Amino acid sequence: MNNKNVNSDFTLTCPIPISEYERVLLAHGGGGSLSNRLIGDMFVKHFNNDLLNQAHDGAVFKLGNQKLAFTTDSYVVQPIFFPGGNIGDLAINGTVNDLVCCGAKPLYISTGFIIEEGFPMKDLWRVVQSMKTAADKAGVQIVTGDTKVVDKGKGDKIFINTAGIGQVYEGLDINPRNCKAGDIILINGYIADHGVCIMSSRAGLTFETHIQSDSMALNNLLKDMLSVSKNLHVLRDPTRGGIASATNEIAAAANIGIKLFEDKIPIREEVKGACEILGLDPMYIANEGKILVFVPPDEADAVLKIMQQNPAGKSTAVIGEVCTDHKGMVTMETAIGSTRILDMISGEQLPRIC
Amino acid sequence: MKYVDEYRDGFLARRLSREIKKRLSRPWTIMEICGGQTHNIMKFNLEEVLPGELELVHGPGCPVCVTPLEVLDKAMYIASLPEVIFTSFGDMLRVPGSKQDLLSVKAAGGDVRMVYSPLDAVDLAAQNPDRQVVFLAVGFETTAPPNALAVQQAALRKLKNFSMLTSHVLVPPAMETILSSPSNRIQGFLAAGHVCTVMGYEEYIPIAQKYSIPISITGFEPIDILQGILATVTMLEEGRVEVENQYSRVVKREGNLKAKALIREVFTVCDRKWRGVGTIPMSGYRLSDAYRDFDAVKRFQVASFDANEPDVCIAGEVLQGLKKPFSCPAFSTECTPEHPLGAPMVSTEGTCSAYYRYRKQEHRI
Numbered sequence: 001m002n003n004k005n006v007n008s009d010f011t012l013t014c015p016i017p018i019s020e021y022e023r024v025l026l027a028h029g030g031g032g033s034l035s036n037r038l039i040g041d042m043f044v045k046h047f048n049n050d051l052l053n054q055a056h057d058g059a060v061f062k063l064g065n066q067k068l069a070f071t072t073d074s075y076v077v078q079p080i081f082f083p084g085g086n087i088g089d090l091a092i093n094g095t096v097n098d099l100v101c102c103g104a105k106p107l108y109i110s111t112g113f114i115i116e117e118g119f120p121m122k123d124l125w126r127v128v129q130s131m132k133t134a135a136d137k138a139g140v141q142i143v144t145g146d147t148k149v150v151d152k153g154k155g156d157k158i159f160i161n162t163a164g165i166g167q168v169y170e171g172l173d174i175n176p177r178n179c180k181a182g183d184i185i186l187i188n189g190y191i192a193d194h195g196v197c198i199m200s201s202r203a204g205l206t207f208e209t210h211i212q213s214d215s216m217a218l219n220n221l222l223k224d225m226l227s228v229s230k231n232l233h234v235l236r237d238p239t240r241g242g243i244a245s246a247t248n249e250i251a252a253a254a255n256i257g258i259k260l261f262e263d264k265i266p267i268r269e270e271v272k273g274a275c276e277i278l279g280l281d282p283m284y285i286a287n288e289g290k291i292l293v294f295v296p297p298d299e300a301d302a303v304l305k306i307m308q309q310n311p312a313g314k315s316t317a318v319i320g321e322v323c324t325d326h327k328g329m330v331t332m333e334t335a336i337g338s339t340r341i342l343d344m345i346s347g348e349q350l351p352r353i354c
Numbered sequence: 355m356k357y358v359d360e361y362r363d364g365f366l367a368r369r370l371s372r373e374i375k376k377r378l379s380r381p382w383t384i385m386e387i388c389g390g391q392t393h394n395i396m397k398f399n400l401e402e403v404l405p406g407e408l409e410l411v412h413g414p415g416c417p418v419c420v421t422p423l424e425v426l427d428k429a430m431y432i433a434s435l436p437e438v439i440f441t442s443f444g445d446m447l448r449v450p451g452s453k454q455d456l457l458s459v460k461a462a463g464g465d466v467r468m469v470y471s472p473l474d475a476v477d478l479a480a481q482n483p484d485r486q487v488v489f490l491a492v493g494f495e496t497t498a499p500p501n502a503l504a505v506q507q508a509a510l511r512k513l514k515n516f517s518m519l520t521s522h523v524l525v526p527p528a529m530e531t532i533l534s535s536p537s538n539r540i541q542g543f544l545a546a547g548h549v550c551t552v553m554g555y556e557e558y559i560p561i562a563q564k565y566s567i568p569i570s571i572t573g574f575e576p577i578d579i580l581q582g583i584l585a586t587v588t589m590l591e592e593g594r595v596e597v598e599n600q601y602s603r604v605v606k607r608e609g610n611l612k613a614k615a616l617i618r619e620v621f622t623v624c625d626r627k628w629r630g631v632g633t634i635p636m637s638g639y640r641l642s643d644a645y646r647d648f649d650a651v652k653r654f655q656v657a658s659f660d661a662n663e664p665d666v667c668i669a670g671e672v673l674q675g676l677k678k679p680f681s682c683p684a685f686s687t688e689c690t691p692e693h694p695l696g697a698p699m700v701s702t703e704g705t706c707s708a709y710y711r712y713r714k715q716e717h718r719i
Contacts, residue, residue, distance in 0.1 A: 334576075335363075337364040341713070
């Protein structure tokens with residue numbers, strides 16, 4: 001290029017991905033398709049490497065002759081204390097469960113605190129004690145961390161980031177691409193508890209029956225499952241965006257169809273009632289102690305039974321199957337016997353749910 | 355769960371479906387005029403259990419969808435003012451105005467908050483005496499009583515910092531506009547159950563007689579809708595022009611008298627522009643003269659806005675039941691729930707959104 005002919009400065013910059021949005025919206029953090037677009041079109045595309053491009057819950061890689069999993073998550077839930085838990089144990093259980101979904105035994109957790117000036121010390125102590133209890137229960141150690149305090153008004157009480165490292169179980173390869181037609185889909189219990197609990201706490205709603213978050217670590221449940229099966233194909237924790245988003249992501253990644261059965265999906269009466277009043281679809285509501293398990297049909301029964309014997313899986317149920325119809329999409333047989341498409345939610349049903 | 359499970363019963367649904375097939379001797383076209391019904395027809399894929407000769411057409415039953423662009427642009431303007439806390443139900447936050455939606459105003463620094471009840475907005479005003487709290491009051495007759503109560507409460511509590519941006523719409527004038535159109539194909543109506551819970555159904559009797567259209571006052575659950583369809587088909591097949599009340603567990607002929615009295619005190623009927631349809635005379639509510647001071651347009655002296663819809667959007671024809679979303683060239687390409695061009699794609703009760711969520715697969719084939 002002949003620089004003498006250039007008579008004005010210009011810089012070559014890449015166009016901003018998803019440039020139809022000038023600003024980041026709450027929906028970009030909602031766990032639905034807008035979130036996925038931000039992550040896919042901006043973060044993954046730009047950071048670009050083999051591990052990231054696998055689009056897993058965490059990165060799985062070999063170090064020497066060990067296979068490790070590494071994941072991170074941030075917690076901004078509002079309110080920070082809610083029935084059944086708080087932001088602290090959520091932060092530990094959430095990252096433990098992400099490692100579980102990589103097929104790993106969780107080992108070490110880091111934790112970063114961003115605390116707003118003026119946050120009561122007694123509340124911080126309560127959060128920290130919960131984190132220790134959750135870590136002990138899950139058998140993990142909090143080995144490193146960071147603390148920042150920001151001016152009053154520049155944070156919202158407390159934000160927590162946790163990252164975790166685990167060792168992948170020998171011979172286990174958890175990946176949506178391992179899904180096969182005929183695979184049975186299980187879930188370890190009642191759906192939508194966490195999201196509805198948070199929503200009710202925020203809206204100041206009280207119901208006759210106390211709805212609690214289902215936040216809990218699922219690593220012991222995985223250990224039990226592995227005692228009867230070495231062929232688990234997919235594990236996924238349906239957090240923001242609920243079961244609908246999680247199954248849609250898997251269907252898209254694996255290019256298979258998923259059929260769910262509405263009347264088989266466990267949901268508490270009081271949660272169903274709350275959803276009806278609040279106009280929410282439970283299939284899109286966050287869970288924090290739930291795991292979707294995709295397993296070959298000949299092993300489904302054994303896995304189901306062993307899960308039901310674990311406290312974290314007492315209400316485990318078969319809720320669907322993998323098929324070759326409608327590849328990339330999820331359908332659900334409704335209570336009245338018709339079939340509906342269960343699409344990915346686009347925006348945000350409930351902001352700051354976890 | 356009472357009032358839900360028995361109205362989603364598969365056995366009963368199949369029985370009703372068989373009854374409808376048995377009664378049908380020729381094609382009929384029925385319109386439902388309630389967004390909640392549209393949504394459930396799609397969500398439970400009721401058309402799968404109905405005979406092909408029965409065409410269900412979706413009317414302008416989504417108040418979010420018919421809120422005029424001008425009102426949305428006024429809302430954006432008011433919400434951007436630094437002294438304002440702008441409150442609204444969730445659905446309205448993503449409806450696109452001429453340039454942006456309320457969520458974008460929020461992202462740019464406007465104080466936009468979602469509330470579950472207009473009374474929450476009144477409480478916000480009491481708790482924030484140095485701010486102006488505005489509530490976006492959109493809806494059919496269903497939401498008019500709580501909105502009226504909110505204004506009444508604000509007056510009783512002598513709150514000078516609460517106001518309402520009102521865009522209420524009424525069902526019967528919309529039905530008459532559709533039925534008197536030369537291109538009308540509608541032969542029977544499912545009327546909106548919750549609108550009638552408030553207003554009763556006496557005003558539908560002269561409409562039925564004037565246009566020779568049987569009407570079934572219908573609920574929202576799948577069994578309600580199937581029962582409503584069966585009632586309407588039966589009247590059509592028997593040549594009867596009547597108004598029947600399928601939703602009798604909730605709706606009384608005279609409606610809710612206390613609610614109607616409250617509406618009469620706080621609101622006055624006025625002409626109203628319907629997005630995509632045009633101005634329908636005497637089809638909306640505005641605040642009555644006694645409560646005019648609570649009108650946000652007056653409070654903030656908002657000028658008129660000239661609003662322009664995207665050319666490609668056929669919301670108007672979809673809302674009148676003249677076209678289905680699949681006919682729109684932008685459906686699921688340029689126009690999606692993440693990037694809606696018109697209101698029916700944004701609202702969870704909108705026809706385009708329902709088609710996108712539950713019937714996208716058919717469009718691909």
